[in-house]
Amino acid sequence: MRERSLKICRLAVPALCLWAANAPDIRAGAPRAPEATRQAQGETIRVEIFNEIQKIQIELESPGSVTDLDSGETRRLTPNQVYEVEPAGLGQIHFDNWILGSHLRVSGENPQKPIWLGGRPYRGSLKLRSASSKWLNIVNELDVEDYLNGVLAKEMGENWPMEALKAQAVVSRSYALRALKRSSNNSFDLGSDTRFQVYDGTPRTEKIERAVRETAGEVLTYKGDLLPAYFHSCCGGHTSSAKTIWPDSEPVPAPLSGVADRYCRLSPHYGWKVFLPLPAILSALKPDYPEVNKIYSLRVIQRAASGYVRWIRIKTDAGMLDLLGNRFRQILGSDQIKSAYITRLFSYQNGFAILGRGWGHGVGMCQWGAKAQAEKGKSYKSILRFYFRGAAIDHRANL
Numbered sequence: 262m263r264e265r266s267l268k269i270c271r272l273a274v275p276a277l278c279l280w281a282a283n284a285p286d287i288r289a290g291a292p293r294a295p296e297a298t299r300q301a302q303g304e305t306i307r308v309e310i311f312n313e314i315q316k317i318q319i320e321l322e323s324p325g326s327v328t329d330l331d332s333g334e335t336r337r338l339t340p341n342q343v344y345e346v347e348p349a350g351l352g353q354i355h356f357d358n359w360i361l362g363s364h365l366r367v368s369g370e371n372p373q374k375p376i377w378l379g380g381r382p383y384r385g386s387l388k389l390r391s392a393s394s395k396w397l398n399i400v401n402e403l404d405v406e407d408y409l410n411g412v413l414a415k416e417m418g419e420n421w422p423m424e425a426l427k428a429q430a431v432v433s434r435s436y437a438l439r440a441l442k443r444s445s446n447n448s449f450d451l452g453s454d455t456r457f458q459v460y461d462g463t464p465r466t467e468k469i470e471r472a473v474r475e476t477a478g479e480v481l482t483y484k485g486d487l488l489p490a491y492f493h494s495c496c497g498g499h500t501s502s503a504k505t506i507w508p509d510s511e512p513v514p515a516p517l518s519g520v521a522d523r524y525c526r527l528s529p530h531y532g533w534k535v536f537l538p539l540p541a542i543l544s545a546l547k548p549d550y551p552e553v554n555k556i557y558s559l560r561v562i563q564r565a566a567s568g569y570v571r572w573i574r575i576k577t578d579a580g581m582l583d584l585l586g587n588r589f590r591q592i593l594g595s596d597q598i599k600s601a602y603i604t605r606l607f608s609y610q611n612g613f614a615i616l617g618r619g620w621g622h623g624v625g626m627c628q629w630g631a632k633a634q635a636e637k638g639k640s641y642k643s644i645l646r647f648y649f650r651g652a653a654i655d656h657r658a659n660l
């Protein structure tokens with residue numbers, strides 16, 4: 262059979278954060294609030310916390326209310342009472358004993374007291390929408406600084422050193438505010454999973470609140486604009502240029518070009534290996550490449566100076582398949598192929614063994630490197646300057 266070369270470069274979906282802050286699979290939703298309304302809310306961010314959930318329990322710690330956004334009708338909610346919420350057919354929501362419209366807002370009178378949702382505490386208010394007769398979508402609307410408390414709790418945790426937490430606060434604030442500025446989605450600005458920043462509520466911990474408070478308003482900028490401040494778990498010894506991971510995206514600002522990082526060597530994710538049986542590779546390729554039935558070899562054909570893989574060539578019975586390193590990772594599963602920093606790849610029994618370094622897309626701040634630098638006494642500003650060379654730390658009020 263004549264070999265054909267399939268140089269396929271499809272839109273990359275970053276493992277940890279999206280290049281343009283808006284997910285490509287963003288769902289259509291309710292009409293976007295008028296700009297004046299959103300501005301009046303101040304620095305409020307809308308985070309989608311549940312997408313298509315069947316049923317959930319809501320409990321408030323302070324007196325509150327549920328407002329039917331279609332009719333304007335408001336009902337009082339009693340503190341410490343559990344309300345069962347689920348769709349009640351098309352266009353309606355069953356809120357305990359009430360049948361309400363398809364768009365609801367739940368809020369408490371005391372913003373210091375959380376709303377408990379599915380056993381997790383949330384600040385701000387909740388917007389519920391019946392997406393169909395079976396599913397609810399839920400968006401948490403809250404102050405950006407409150408949101409950061411939740412992000413830091415999930416992305417690092419209170420056991421991490423203070424200067425690493427502060428560096429993460431500045432990075433996550435920059436990321437969130439940029440998403441807010443660029444949001445074009447009707448219903449929310451950010452999701453809450455690893456494609457964005459992980460968020461599942463705002464448990465209060467003194468140390469994390471301090472990290473957010475002591476960096477209040479600080480953001481990373483480059484040439485006067487908010488920097489797309491990405492981060493990942495561990496870079497494996499060199500952070501990646503954004504261009505290597507997302508070559509089709511907009512021009513890469515200099516601070517996202519990648520740096521050598523000796524600090525994350527002790528991370529449990531510094532090195533990894535995985536064995537992929539041939540049937541697993543074939544079934545992973547099947548949805549996008551149904552013509553492939555056999556795989557003869559896997560080979561790295563182009564690597565960036567950082568060590569991250571640009572292109573991998575798969576020799577198949579349907580010809581040569583060239584995949585971006587990051588795309589290869591997504592297809593095979595980003596939990597299996599922990600990064601595109603693949604160091605060795607060889608055939609082994611009925612499959613392939615793959616060795617690599619780091620965890621995540623590798624762009625921006627390496628969290629494990631930031632942790633080690635903080636433990637060595639570096640300040641959060643020094644950590645940020647290390648990972649984002651040429652970027653400035655500014656106050657968002659100056660932008």
Ligand SMILES: [Zn+2]
Pocket residue numbers: 495496497498499500522524525627629630
């Ligand atoms: Zn690193």
